[in-house]
Every structure is written in C-alpha cells, then in structure tokens.
Amino acid sequence: MNxxxxxxxxxxxxxxxxxxxxxxxxxxxxxxxxDKPAPNFTLPQLASPEQTFSPEGMKGKVWLLNVWASWCYAxxxxxxxxxxxxxxxxxxxxxxxxxxVRSEALAWLERHxxxxxxxVSDTQGRVxxxxxxxxxxxxxxxxxxxxxxxxxxxAVTPSAVRDTLLPLIRELQQ
Amino acid sequence: MxxxxxxxxxxxxxxxxxxxxxxxxAGAANGNARWIAFARPAARVQFLLIIISFASLAWxxxxxxFSVAYVAQNSHSQxxxxxxxxxxxxxHEGSLLLWMLMQTGWAYAVSVFxxxxxxxxxxxxxxxxxxxxxxxxxxxxxxxNPFERLxxxxxxxxxxxxxxxxxxxxxxxxxxxxxxxxxxxxxxxAIAALLAGQLDATWARWSRPWGTAAxxxxxxxxxxxxxxxxxxxxxxxxxxxxxVENSSFIPWLVGTALIHSLAVTEKRGSxxxxxxxxxxxxxxxxxxxxxxxxxxxxxxxxAFATDPRRGVFILLLxxxxxxxxxxxxxxxxxxxxxxxxxxxxxxxxxxxxxxVLMAVAAGSIILGTLYPLFIDALxxxxxxxxxxxxxxxxxxxxxxxxxxxxxxxxxxxxxxxVGAMLKRLYVPAAVALGVGIATPIALGRWSPMVALGIALxxxxxxxxxxxIIERMRATRSGLLAQPRSWLGMHVAHLGIAVFVAGVALVxxxxxxxxxRMAPGDTVTAGGYDLKFLGVRKTPGPxxxxxxxxxxxxxDGKILRLLHPEKRTYTSSAMPMTxxxxxxxxxxxxxxxxGEPLADGAWSIRVYYKPFVDWIWGGCILMALGGLLAxxxxxxxxxxxxxxxxxxxxxxxx
Numbered sequence: 001m002n003x004x005x006x007x008x009x010x011x012x013x014x015x016x017x018x019x020x021x022x023x024x025x026x027x028x029x030x031x032x033x034x035d036k037p038a039p040n041f042t043l044p045q046l047a048s049p050e051q052t053f054s055p056e057g058m059k060g061k062v063w064l065l066n067v068w069a070s071w072c073y074a075x076x077x078x079x080x081x082x083x084x085x086x087x088x089x090x091x092x093x094x095x096x097x098x099x100x101v102r103s104e105a106l107a108w109l110e111r112h113x114x115x116x117x118x119x120v121s122d123t124q125g126r127v128x129x130x131x132x133x134x135x136x137x138x139x140x141x142x143x144x145x146x147x148x149x150x151x152x153x154x155a156v157t158p159s160a161v162r163d164t165l166l167p168l169i170r171e172l173q174q
Numbered sequence: 175m176x177x178x179x180x181x182x183x184x185x186x187x188x189x190x191x192x193x194x195x196x197x198x199x200a201g202a203a204n205g206n207a208r209w210i211a212f213a214r215p216a217a218r219v220q221f222l223l224i225i226i227s228f229a230s231l232a233w234x235x236x237x238x239x240f241s242v243a244y245v246a247q248n249s250h251s252q253x254x255x256x257x258x259x260x261x262x263x264x265x266h267e268g269s270l271l272l273w274m275l276m277q278t279g280w281a282y283a284v285s286v287f288x289x290x291x292x293x294x295x296x297x298x299x300x301x302x303x304x305x306x307x308x309x310x311x312x313x314x315x316x317x318x319n320p321f322e323r324l325x326x327x328x329x330x331x332x333x334x335x336x337x338x339x340x341x342x343x344x345x346x347x348x349x350x351x352x353x354x355x356x357x358x359x360x361x362x363x364a365i366a367a368l369l370a371g372q373l374d375a376t377w378a379r380w381s382r383p384w385g386t387a388a389x390x391x392x393x394x395x396x397x398x399x400x401x402x403x404x405x406x407x408x409x410x411x412x413x414x415x416x417x418v419e420n421s422s423f424i425p426w427l428v429g430t431a432l433i434h435s436l437a438v439t440e441k442r443g444s445x446x447x448x449x450x451x452x453x454x455x456x457x458x459x460x461x462x463x464x465x466x467x468x469x470x471x472x473x474x475x476x477a478f479a480t481d482p483r484r485g486v487f488i489l490l491l492x493x494x495x496x497x498x499x500x501x502x503x504x505x506x507x508x509x510x511x512x513x514x515x516x517x518x519x520x521x522x523x524x525x526x527x528x529x530v531l532m533a534v535a536a537g538s539i540i541l542g543t544l545y546p547l548f549i550d551a552l553x554x555x556x557x558x559x560x561x562x563x564x565x566x567x568x569x570x571x572x573x574x575x576x577x578x579x580x581x582x583x584x585x586x587x588x589x590x591x592v593g594a595m596l597k598r599l600y601v602p603a604a605v606a607l608g609v610g611i612a613t614p615i616a617l618g619r620w621s622p623m624v625a626l627g628i629a630l631x632x633x634x635x636x637x638x639x640x641x642i643i644e645r646m647r648a649t650r651s652g653l654l655a656q657p658r659s660w661l662g663m664h665v666a667h668l669g670i671a672v673f674v675a676g677v678a679l680v681x682x683x684x685x686x687x688x689x690r691m692a693p694g695d696t697v698t699a700g701g702y703d704l705k706f707l708g709v710r711k712t713p714g715p716x717x718x719x720x721x722x723x724x725x726x727x728x729d730g731k732i733l734r735l736l737h738p739e740k741r742t743y744t745s746s747a748m749p750m751t752x753x754x755x756x757x758x759x760x761x762x763x764x765x766x767x768g769e770p771l772a773d774g775a776w777s778i779r780v781y782y783k784p785f786v787d788w789i790w791g792g793c794i795l796m797a798l799g800g801l802l803a804x805x806x807x808x809x810x811x812x813x814x815x816x817x818x819x820x821x822x823x824x825x826x827x
Contacts (some may be wrong), residue, residue, distance in 0.1 A: 004507040007451060008500040011458075015493050017544070020551035021471040022485045069748050101770070 031132055031151045036138070038065070038148050039130035043120040045104055046097050053094070053120045055146060060141070063092040064165075064171045065140040066156075067128065069100045070108035072136040078155035080110050085161055086115035091169055095119030098128050098136050141165065145170045177242050180230025181321035182459060184271075186276070187223040188315060190216055191308040198301030202370070210293050214285040214298040220307065221282035228275050232262050232322055240328030244268060244320040250333035250745050252716035254476045260344040261334040266468060266484075267320035269347055274314065276348070276355040277307050284359060284384075291380060298366035299359070300523045306358055309491045317484045333716070333745035342402030350395030350422055354460040356388025357429060358577065361457035364450045365499055368506045373446050378439035381453065383434055383804045386662075389429045390800030394421050397793030408751035408766040410781040412789055415564040420543045421463030422538050428456045431532035434525050442587055444513030444522055447503075448529070458496040459536070465492050471547055517589040531575045538567040575676065578629045579667055580637030601640060606633035617683060627678020634671040638664045656689065659806040666799025673792025679785035688768070689690075692775040700782030702763055703727045704736070709767070709776060717741040719752070722767050726756060738778075742768045762786050 006017060033039075042054045066082055068075040082102075086093045095116040102121060109119070122128055133139065141150040145166045150168055195215035201209025231244070235258045240246040248265045249258055263272040281303040314320075324667045361383050367377040399419065404412045413419065432452040439449045465471075469485030494528040516522035542559045549557055584598050610629025614620050642664055646653060653661075685699055698704070707723040724736040736754035744752065753766040761784045768777030 001510060002504055004447065005504040007455075008497070008504050011496055011500050014544075015497070015550055017551050018465065018489055018492075022469060022482065022489060023545040024471070024547075024550050070184070079603065 009109055020121070031148070033132055033140075033148045034068055034151060036148060038142050038146050039127070041127045041130065043096075043122055043127060046095070046102065046109075046119040046121050049121065053118060055142070058092070058142070059146055060095070060144050061092055061093060062144055062169055063117075063142055064169075065094050065131070065142060067096045067098050067131070067133050067136050068137045069098045070104045070121075071100065074155040075137045076112065081156045081158055081161060082117040083113055084158075085165070086117075086157075087170075089166060092117045093150050094135075096131075097121050097126060098133065099123065099125045118164070139165075140174070141168055175236050176230050176238065177323070178323045178640055179320065179728060180227040180234075183223045183226040183230070184274075184311065184315060184321070187220050187227070188308060188311040190220050190223065191304045191311060194220070194304035195308055198297040198304065199369070202297040202301065205294070206570075207293075210297040213297040215302075217278070217281040217285040217300050217697060220304075221278040224271075224275050224278045228262070228271055231268060231271060232259060234321075235259060235262055236330070239322050240329070240331050241325075242320075243322045243324045246324055246331045248334050249331040250716060251330060252744070253334060253339075254715050256344075257334055257339050260338075263347050264334050264343065266339050267314070267318045268311070270314050270349060271320055271352075273351050273355060273428055274307065274310055276351045277310060277358065279302070280355055280359050281307065284362075287618070295366060295372075295380075297368065298369055302362035303358060303363045303452070304491045306362070306495065309495060309519045311434045313484075313491060315488050331747075333743065336717070336741070336743045336750045337406060340406050341392065341401065342398060342406060346395060346402055348395075349391050350400055351428075352420050353388050353390075353392025354393050354422075354425065354463065356384065356391055357425065357453075357457040357460055360388065360453045361499070364453035367503065368450065368502050371506065371509065373450060373506075373510045375440050375443050378446075378449065382433070382440060383806075383809050385393075385429065385453075385456075386803050388798045389426070389433055390428050390797040390804075392422070392429060393797045393800065394792055396426060397790050397797075401790050404786075405753050405755060405764075408753050408779070409767075410684075410779070410783070412680075412786065415542075415561045417543050418467050419462075420539050420564075421459075421822040424539055424543075425456050425463060425540070427457040427532045427536040427766050428452060428459055431529045431536075431704075434528050434532075438522055438525050439513070441813065442514045442516070442522060444516065445529075446510045446513060447507040450507065452529070452533075454496070454499045457685045458492075459540075461488075461492045461495060465489060466543070471646070473750070506791050510691050514588065514589070519585070519590045519592055519595075521582060521585040521587045521590065524578055524585050527578055527606050528575060528582065531571055535568060535571045535575075538571070541566065542567070573626070573630065576634060576670070579634050579670065583641055583663065583667070584637070598640070598644075598752075599637070602633050602636040605636045614682070617679075619683070622684045624678050626683035627674055627682075630676035631671040631678065632760045634667055634674070638671070657806060657808075659803040659808075662799040662801070662803030662806070664799070665802055666796045669795030669797075669799060672788050672795055676785045676788025676792060680783055680789065683782075683784045684786075685782045687780045689778060689780070690771055690775055691778045692773060693773075693826045697778075697780055699763060699780045700761060700784070701728060702733075702782075704763070704765065704780060706776070706778065709770070710772060712739075716745065717743045717750075720767065720770070722754075722763055722765070722778070724754070724778075726763060736763070736765050738765045738767045750814055757787060760785060814823050 019028070038055050040055060042052050045053050064085070076086045078127070082093060085091050093116050095118070097119045099122070103120070135153065137155060139152040139156055140148050143149050149172060150164070152165065194213060197209040197376040198213035198216070200206070200211065234242045234245045235249055235253065237259070238245070238249065238251055240249070244265060244267050249267070253261065261268070262271040281300060284296070284299055284303065305729045316479045345618050363377060363384065370794045399422065400412045403414065404410070432449070435449040435452050438445045438807040444749055465485070465488045469486060471485065477825040542563050545559050546557055569657055580599065580602055581595065584595060606629040609632040610625045613628040614624045642653065645656060649656070687697060687699065689697060691697065693706060693708040696703050696705045703726070705725040705727070707725060709720045709722045712719045712721045719741045722738045724738065726733045726736055734756065736756060738754040739752035740751060749764050753764055756763040761782065764781040764783055
C-alpha cells in the first residue's frame, strides 16, 4: 500500500471517533448513587434556620431534591420549570441551597418565586459532596423508600419534565 | 432592515465564493485565462460583502436592536458601548462571522500581495480558499445565522457573559482566528501546488511569509488568552491544559514545525512531501479545534452553547476538507522527488528533529485531549485527563528541542562539522551551567527544575547573542543591516528563552495563600505586607461591586492601594472576581476577593508570582520575531527586480 495513504487512514479513524463522540453526552457522568438509598443528612432550613430538615421526613412520598444557588445562572433558567413542576403537577420539591449566602438566597427566592416545599442551607457544600454534586443545578428523584431513582444534570427543561421526570414520578407514585 | 441587509450580503458571499472556487480551479486546470482572471476580483468582492454583513451586525448591537435573537442573547441595554461592539463576536454565531471576516480578509490579502506569482497559481490558491469559505458560509447560514429575528422582540437582552466583559475578550478571539484562518492560506498554497504538480522551492518561498504571519497571530492570540484566564478567572494560573486551550496549542505546535520545515524546503528542496503534509495538518487541526470547541463533544470551561446540528455540520465540513486534501496528498505525493541530500549532522537533520519533536508533542496533546472521548466512545467509562499527564509528556519532549535550538542556527546546510560546532558552544554551555546553578541559590531555595529551566533559557539566549555578534563581525555591519528574516529567527528564539525562564521561575517560586482576613489584618507575600482595610459597595455601569481596599507596603513604607473586586452583574446575578495586580516586570502581587465571612471579614487569595510577565513577554518577542521575518526585503521585491535577480542567479550558477 502507498505509504502516503496513512495520513488519510488515520484521519478516517479520528473522524469515526468524533462522529461517535457527537452522540455522547460528556457532561453526564453516571451517578453511582442511582438505586442506592439517598445519603442521610440534617440541615437547617433556609427560611427558618432554627428548624432542621432530614430526608427521613419525606418517607412515603416521591420527591425531588433540586440543588440550586442564587449565584447559578442555569438555576434561573430552570426555575420556571421547577415552579411549574411543583405547582401544576404537585410534586414535592426540596431545594438544596448549595454553597450560598443566606440573605442572597432568600432575596433570590423573593425575586423569582418560591415553589419549594422547603429549602435547606448547605453552606459548606458537605451534603452536596455526599450526593456527588459537581455542578449546579442537579435534580434527584427519590422514591417512597428513600432510594435515589434518577439524577438530572444541568437545567431541567420542559421536555425533560414531559418525557422523563413526570412519567418516572407517576410510575413511582403507583 | 439593516440586519436583513447583513443576512442578504452573507448569502451573496456564498454564491461569489462558490463561483470563485469553481471558475478559478476549472480555469487553472484548463488554462482558461478569463476564468483565471475571475479569481482576484471575486476574492475582493467577498471581503467587501462580509464587511457589510459584519457592520450590519455591529450596528444591531450598537443600536440595541433586541429583535435580533443573537443581539438579545449577548447584549443588554446597560452594557457599555465598548463591550456592545466586542459582543459582536462574544457568542457562537457572531464569532463565526468574525471568522468569515478573517477568512475573506486573508483571501483579499492574497489577491493583493501576489502580483509576482503566476496567475494560474493565484487562481488555484484563491479557488481553494473560496471553497473553504463557501463551506463555512453554508455552516453559518444553515445552522448559525446571527441575523435571525425574534417575534415579538424582547424588551431587554440577556447580557454578554460577564466573563467576557473584559478587554482581553476584545482582542483574544480576533488574534486567535487570524492565526487559525491564516493557516488556510498556507493550506491553499499546498493544495494548489499538489493540484498543479509543482511542489518545488518556489512554492515554499511563496508559502513562508503567509505561514509565519499566521503563526505570529496565533502566538499572540494564545498568549492573550492565557493572560486573560490568568487575571479574569482569578485562579492565578496561566495555563490549564483545558481542551479549548489545547485545541489552539496543537495547531501552534504543528505550525511551528511547518515554518521550520518550509525553510528547509525553500533553501534545500528537501522534506517536500512532509512540508505539504504539515501545511495540510496545521489547517486541519485548526478545524479540529473549531469542531471540539463548538460541538460539545468535550467538556470545557470555554465551550459555546452547543447544538447537535452544528456538531454534525462542522464534522462534515471537517471530513470533506481534510479527507479530500489527504486523498489528493496520497495521489500526488508519491510523484514528488526527494530534495537535496544531507548528512547526519547538518541543519536539515536538526530541523528534522525539531519537526519530529513538535509533531510528537502535538500528537500527545491530541491524544490527551481526545482520550476521554475515545474511552467514552468505546464504552469503557468516563474519565478526564489533566495537567499531570500533559506536564509529564510535554516537558521531556521540549527539553531536547530547547537544547537543539542553540545548535540549529549555527549548523551548516547539507553537512556540518561537529568539531567546529562544539567549539562555538563552549561559551553558551559554560554560561548556562553557571547561571542555571547560581539562580536558584541566589533566590534562596534550591530547585532542580528551576536550575534546568534557567540553564536552558540561558543556553539559548547566549547562543542567540553570540550568533548575532559573530555575524555582525563577519559582515562588518550593524545589527539593523542584517537580513530581517535572520534577525526575526533570533528574536523569536530569544522569546522562547524569556518564556522558559518565566515559566521556570513562576513554577519554582510562586506562593499562594488562601486566608481569612478581618479589617486591619496583615499578610506577607514575597516580602510585601498587605493590610486589609475593608470592603465597600461601589456601583458600576451594569453591575454592583464589593471593592476591597488593601494597602501594600514594604518595610513599613506604603507603596499603593490595591482594589480587588467582586462584581455582581444585574442581568445575570452572576458573581465575577476582578483581581488586583501590582506588576513591575519582575513579579506580580496578585490579590483576589473570595467570599464574605462573618464580621466584615473576607476570604482572600494572595499570590506572589515572580517573573510571570516574562511568560507573555516571551510570546510577544516570538511574535515580533515573526513580524521581522515577514518584513524581510526579499518579500517586498518588485516583479522586475525579482526577475533580474533570478536571471543573475542563473548566470552565476
């Protein structure tokens, strides 16, 4: 074979990898926590820090844990979708206010609306570490037994709600 | 109305580019002089049309026309005019329009500065450039139209990403794209030469200034990007081996190999098929970079908002451009003869080693950058490759390259005498050893890496200075009377020495402190005392800032106040760090505000960065060397003089 063909052969191999790469979603790292019990924690509530919240209290309900922060731009983008999910579809959503300043977080909710069942303050991000959060926003679907069934990375879009989250939630509620 | 003019003008450009590609290439193939003559005016018209298009988009930004979707996404009514203009290329669509402005601008330059070239050759070059431009125009028009309207128009824009609201942004992409796109000219020359079957020294001589010009822009673009990341991200690092940084660095490495290889092909007629392959590769890797950044196949801090259609289209474009070029290469390269023979010890051999080292370095960075993708595509899991890999492969490859840099310029073409070369290297070797050992001792802490880095930098710098002095003596003329391309080479090599010295000293002696400071607290960095006075609120045009007051003093003498800021942009509520830097050319004292803590205290990052300016200073020197090289008078010879000199050369040989 003509040795001058080798660059072309190498290039074809590279392009095939790139083509496969296009079909992949590099930011979606599979969570090892799927189908494992949600890590337990006790954190002060954002609105009233003297009260605490722990996932134990949600046993028997299908609920979402939505990681958000006032400094997070994508959270603002998904906020209307989260509000709609909580209000129209009556899904209980607990906000994990991640590495945020309390006053700014409260002001953010004031400005953009608050449909969370409640939010808890994870100022140091310790609970975030337990949940394997590496970017905000992330949303976990937790079933009646307290097991994590699904993790959505990035802003929740209306199509993700329609095609994935709602069908899953309805199925788990059965 | 004006955005529609811009859109229409973009569509017209596509047809001109297609016609230029078709007529010019067909004309050159059949020897049809009228078709050949179409190439130059067509290239100029394209540039004019893109200017109209670009100006229309700029107008939409200046006039705050939020009915244009792209303007609404990247601007805001309170955004200062300066940034509204820079925002034209702040997002994906507009940056592609900037890319097109550069692409057609380079083709325009070829049409102007190519009078001494045969018309058929120019037609081929412009024809190839026209086809490349057409590919990109299709991409813009079909997937990334910056002129799309929003109905109903929003009242307010989403604002330019605060990270990009900075002078660094204004110049970084244009310089980088000038480099990327500039390599398309060398690429077009290579394809034209392959098509014509004239792969000779003349072709290399024509390509060289274009390659050097593209290379110097790319050098500046990368340096500016690094400087921007250094002060805008507030992490104090100047290079992160991020996939997007890598995708600009890979073409730089291959481009560096290319400008050296072109020198051999021009002077000695050797390495022809290798040089052609490098010319194709450099532009292909620029395209690969564009694909990686814009398709979202890799995760990066720089990535553009991604759309799967764009990824597919740009991959197709990449496949067609590179695949057809490599196919043409496989067909034509076997007929290219070998050039002049050379001995094992000769300038050719040394430049070949340079080429191999650069190509291997580029290859290993490609591997590291794409490895996560390969592993993911093979279903073997997800991982990321970070600085440990890149430093481990890159540094050992660069050490021999730097060692050989002192040898190359003094070696003779064809065959060099080892003894004579060694004799000229005693002084640089002795100076390098002395300075390399003395520097870390003088700075108070021994470090083998600093000693190695400084020794290499001194080795190169001394060799450069001696080389210049010897030549001035031999020719009995002053520094400025020397050929500019020769001077340019030395200045660029000196730039490398300055760069290496900067890197070695920063890595060896930087200090980093991340501390809690209450008003009145003092911290010491590099012999300077920094006293935290407090933080106050200050309004900006489209943000509110917490501005820190930090008093910098040395031995009790107050030097200045530093004002690091933490800005919150009103439109996005995104906090941004603005660092404060005190620089004097020899060191930076770098202060960044972290988070507010209780009782008026803040977490504050303080860095001491010795010689960090030398990193970018070295890059500027490299680019200056490139500028000197392309201003060489042999590129400015008039047609007649050129003919006369070539006749003279024939007569004497």
